[in-house]
Amino acid sequence: MNLVIVESPAKAKSIQKYLGKGFEVTSSMGHVRDMPASRLAVDVANNFAPSYVVMKDKEKLVRELKQKAGGCDKIFLATDPDREGEAISWHLAHILGLNLKEANRVTFNEITKNGVLGGMSNPRRVDLDLVNAQQARRILDRLVGYRLSPFVSQKIRRGLSAGRVQSVAVRLIVDREDEIRAFVPEEYWSLDAKLLNGAKKSVKAGFVGDQKGKIELKTKAQTDGILARLQNAQYWVAEIKKGKRTKNPAPPFNTSTLQQEASRRLGFQAQRTMKVAQELYEGMELPGLGTTGLITYMRTDSLRVSEEARQQANEFITECYGRQYLPAQPRVYKSRASAQDGHEAIRPTMPGLSPEKVKGSLSNDQFKLYDLIWKRFLASQMAGCLQDTVKAKLLAANPEEKRQGRHLVFNASGFAVRFDGFTVLYVEATDNEEDEEGETKLPELKEGEPLQLKELLPAQHFTQPPPRFTEASLIKALEESGVGRPSTYASIIGTIVQRGYVVRANKLLSPTELGGALTALLKERFPRIVNVQFTAQMEDSLDEIGKGEKDYIVMLRDFYTDFDSTLTRVKDEMQGVKIELEEDKTDIPCDKCGRMMVIKTGRFGRFLACPGYPECKNAKPLVPETGGVCPKCGEKLVQRKSKKSGRVFYGCSAWPKCDFVTWNVPTDEPCPQCGRTLFQKGRAGKVCLRDGCGFEAK
Numbered sequence: 169m170n171l172v173i174v175e176s177p178a179k180a181k182s183i184q185k186y187l188g189k190g191f192e193v194t195s196s197m198g199h200v201r202d203m204p205a206s207r208l209a210v211d212v213a214n215n216f217a218p219s220y221v222v223m224k225d226k227e228k229l230v231r232e233l234k235q236k237a238g239g240c241d242k243i244f245l246a247t248d249p250d251r252e253g254e255a256i257s258w259h260l261a262h263i264l265g266l267n268l269k270e271a272n273r274v275t276f277n278e279i280t281k282n283g284v285l286g287g288m289s290n291p292r293r294v295d296l297d298l299v300n301a302q303q304a305r306r307i308l309d310r311l312v313g314y315r316l317s318p319f320v321s322q323k324i325r326r327g328l329s330a331g332r333v334q335s336v337a338v339r340l341i342v343d344r345e346d347e348i349r350a351f352v353p354e355e356y357w358s359l360d361a362k363l364l365n366g367a368k369k370s371v372k373a374g375f376v377g378d379q380k381g382k383i384e385l386k387t388k389a390q391t392d393g394i395l396a397r398l399q400n401a402q403y404w405v406a407e408i409k410k411g412k413r414t415k416n417p418a419p420p421f422n423t424s425t426l427q428q429e430a431s432r433r434l435g436f437q438a439q440r441t442m443k444v445a446q447e448l449y450e451g452m453e454l455p456g457l458g459t460t461g462l463i464t465y466m467r468t469d470s471l472r473v474s475e476e477a478r479q480q481a482n483e484f485i486t487e488c489y490g491r492q493y494l495p496a497q498p499r500v501y502k503s504r505a506s507a508q509d510g511h512e513a514i515r516p517t518m519p520g521l522s523p524e525k526v527k528g529s530l531s532n533d534q535f536k537l538y539d540l541i542w543k544r545f546l547a548s549q550m551a552g553c554l555q556d557t558v559k560a561k562l563l564a565a566n567p568e569e570k571r572q573g574r575h576l577v578f579n580a581s582g583f584a585v586r587f588d589g590f591t592v593l594y595v596e597a598t599d600n601e602e603d604e605e606g607e608t609k610l611p612e613l614k615e616g617e618p619l620q621l622k623e624l625l626p627a628q629h630f631t632q633p634p635p636r637f638t639e640a641s642l643i644k645a646l647e648e649s650g651v652g653r654p655s656t657y658a659s660i661i662g663t664i665v666q667r668g669y670v671v672r673a674n675k676l677l678s679p680t681e682l683g684g685a686l687t688a689l690l691k692e693r694f695p696r697i698v699n700v701q702f703t704a705q706m707e708d709s710l711d712e713i714g715k716g717e718k719d720y721i722v723m724l725r726d727f728y729t730d731f732d733s734t735l736t737r738v739k740d741e742m743q744g745v746k747i748e749l750e751e752d753k754t755d756i757p758c759d760k761c762g763r764m765m766v767i768k769t770g771r772f773g774r775f776l777a778c779p780g781y782p783e784c785k786n787a788k789p790l791v792p793e794t795g796g797v798c799p800k801c802g803e804k805l806v807q808r809k810s811k812k813s814g815r816v817f818y819g820c821s822a823w824p825k826c827d828f829v830t831w832n833v834p835t836d837e838p839c840p841q842c843g844r845t846l847f848q849k850g851r852a853g854k855v856c857l858r859d860g861c862g863f864e865a866k
Contacts, residue, residue, distance in 0.1 A: 417547045
């Protein structure tokens with residue numbers, strides 16, 4: 169009997185089907201060992217040696233794994249094919265007493281019969297270079313987090329943490345907000361002309377300048393001057409330029425572009441995208457096929473596509489659309505220079521399995537993401553979109569100016585699709601939707617043809633500040649800066665939102681005062697920690713460790729020597745300094761001395777405290793208000809949590825004088841009969857809970 173250990177039960181079920189008798193496939197449920205959370209667990213004096221313990225919630229599972237391993241002839245470690253998976257295999261090897269010199273590591277780029285059997289036929293040793301790269305990242309993060317977090321907690325607010333990569337992501341958002349605040353809008357004008365040709369077909373053209381060159385319209389007075397020159401002006405076509413252009417498809421997805429496109433098109437947050445992608449990779453139960461992985465491994469920075477997959481895509485495209493939809497030469501996409509290229513691009517494992525064929529077996533999220541991945545991949549293998557382009561130079565002048573050889577210049581442009589190519593299936597979304605698709609189709613024009621003015625359209629504009637980051641644009645900025653790696657973007661964004669350094673509103677990310685204060689402190693006192701270029705260089709160093717080109721202990725020592733001396737110096741310089749935040753102040757008076765209470769953070773979360781401490785030691789729980797009023801006494805309604813279950817309920821702020829409580833959620837609507845707050849009662853509708861009222865709205 170052979171034992172195969174994977175990370176997730178879903179993947180175990182898929183792989184068991186392909187391996188059959190003679191194999192038992194089981195799951196480690198992710199990591200089984202880690203550094204204990206209660207201490208640093210890194211021996212700085214002993215080459216940064218980490219201390220590992222079996223995770224408490226995995227102790228029973230580890231005992232079961234050891235029992236299974238004891239009765240097996242061969243053990244294969246088949247965790248995910250990335251650094252994290254390599255490290256999990258290394259930990260499992262230590263726990264189970266496996267010989268690291270033996271070839272007991274297998275990887276699967278896709279959970280299909282060919283992918284699994286191919287992986288099992290090519291076992292190798294655990295890659296210690298990849299393990300060291302992952303260990304180096306964990307140790308770096310542990311050193312920064314466990315040494316720096318107590319300091320920032322002391323200086324700003326208790327309970328804060330300063331992550332190595334997360335702090336840089338917060339800085340990008342804070343810096344963008346600073347740009348927006350400092351931005352001074354500048355006025356400018358546009359001037360469009362609506363014209364008719366001889367066939368009375370409409371032409372829209374934009375003003376660009378005069379016979380001397382380009383003119384930028386900055387003010388209304390300048391625009392009015394141009395409009396005055398256009399009084400009684402004649403318009404005619406001076407020049408026509410016709411051309412052709414080919415619009416080529418975007419490459420198949422890698423992790424970063426999948427997260428970006430799922431954010432733009434589907435509104436998925438990065439964590440949601442990766443969760444659903446993991447499900448599609450591990451396998452879904454399909455009629456006639458059983459449990460089948462639908463996509464290749466979703467943590468990749470490569471754009472490489474196997475020849476087998478390309479051929480399957482070609483067959484599908486030819487059958488469904490015709491040979492004219494295949495490119496003259498197979499498309500080969502070049503990955504970024506920093507790409508590890510360990511896996512293929514993200515693609516469907518079976519290109520012929522269209523989304524409609526599997527829709528009945530997928531959840532709504534799974535179908536949406538598979539549909540996106542499938543269309544992107546198929547389109548990436550298709551012919552380009554051929555467009556006929558037209559650019560017309562139009563002149564305008566009144567009779568006097570025309571005699572003097574003076575004129576004003578307008579340009580009109582447009583395109584017509586000659587062959588739709590890949591756009592029949594998919595067009596990439598963009599952060600800025602003002603692209604070439606906004607061009608209009610021009611009517612047939614001839615050089616020298618007179619045009620009739622229908623309307624002049626002057627418009628005032630102001631330059632806009634740079635936009636706030638969305639998840640998609642932040643991921644793009646992180647990737648372009650070399651900060652983090654695609655597999656970490658989802659956790660980075662989730663962490664900075666969860667910790668309250670950033671808020672997400674209408675899909676836009678903006679910093680809180682807390683995030684701004686933390687960034688300002690780190691920029692001033694620990695500039696390397698939040699330096700984008702330095703953090704990117706650290707990522708490059710980790711890549712070099714993973715390739716066996718750099719010693720991870722030397723890298724850790726170089727980093728820690730400077731970090732430790734900086735931290736020691738800053739602690740001395742900032743003794744007694746405390747950074748006060750406006751957002752920690754409230755308008756709630758202290759019951760004992762009348763000062764306005766502030767929000768503090770303790771062992772059990774945030775609470776209200778008197779700023780007069782230690783003279784006044786008054787403190788009380790921080791209870792969120794709902795905006796509603798108690799149906800019993802008219803006091804404010806507040807949100808509370810059950811101590812036993814943690815479930816949210818609502819009660820009167822005057823408790824214990826008033827004992828009103830309810831599980832029903834208060835709304836912002838008053839009762840039309842008595843004026844008290846209406847409550848949402850499950851799916852039944854809205855009700856008034858005031859005794860004697862009884863109003864219900866279905």
